[in-house]
Amino acid sequence: MGLVLDPGPLRPGPFLWTLPYTLLGVLLALLSGTRPRYHRGLFIALSDWGFAHLFLTRRGFVAMTLGRVILTTRPLTMATWVHELVHVQQYERWGPLFLPLYLWWHVRRGYQENPFERAAAAVAARLCQEAPDRAAAQIWPPAL
Numbered sequence: 001m002g003l004v005l006d007p008g009p010l011r012p013g014p015f016l017w018t019l020p021y022t023l024l025g026v027l028l029a030l031l032s033g034t035r036p037r038y039h040r041g042l043f044i045a046l047s048d049w050g051f052a053h054l055f056l057t058r059r060g061f062v063a064m065t066l067g068r069v070i071l072t073t074r075p076l077t078m079a080t081w082v083h084e085l086v087h088v089q090q091y092e093r094w095g096p097l098f099l100p101l102y103l104w105w106h107v108r109r110g111y112q113e114n115p116f117e118r119a120a121a122a123v124a125a126r127l128c129q130e131a132p133d134r135a136a137a138q139i140w141p142p143a144l
């Protein structure tokens with residue numbers, strides 16, 4: 001099975017199902033002084049300031065996904081993109097239940113052993129193993 005590199009077409013059901021999280025992502029982006037930009041079916045907010053930046057960097061993270069919004073503190077590599085794409089698919093599968101389930105697993109097992117994180121990390125690790133140059137390549141913001 002090939003790697004999934006795009007979120008696929010925007011379908012109304014999953015879009016509505018995850019809309020509250022997408023709106024929360026947009027709100028956090030705006031509170032972080034940035035406007036989400038559309039890229040390949042998702043919205044990406046790159047921020048070096050404000051709430052999202054503090055929240056992520058204090059935990060040693062680069063990016064996080066809320067619905068269809070990726071909040072990131074650095075330009076995205078393909079490896080980070082495929083990791084966050086798995087979370088987009090998880091949001092679409094679990095809808096409003098995703099964040100409570102994610103947090104439940106986080107409390108029980110911690111970040112590394114959270115099944116949602118393990119699935120995302122496995123996809124990114126596979127890309128890094130099979131195509132390290134491609135995994136490290138910056139995909140967003142796109143080169144001018």
Ligand SMILES: [Zn+2]
Nearest residue numbers: 083087117120
């Ligand atoms: Zn993750």
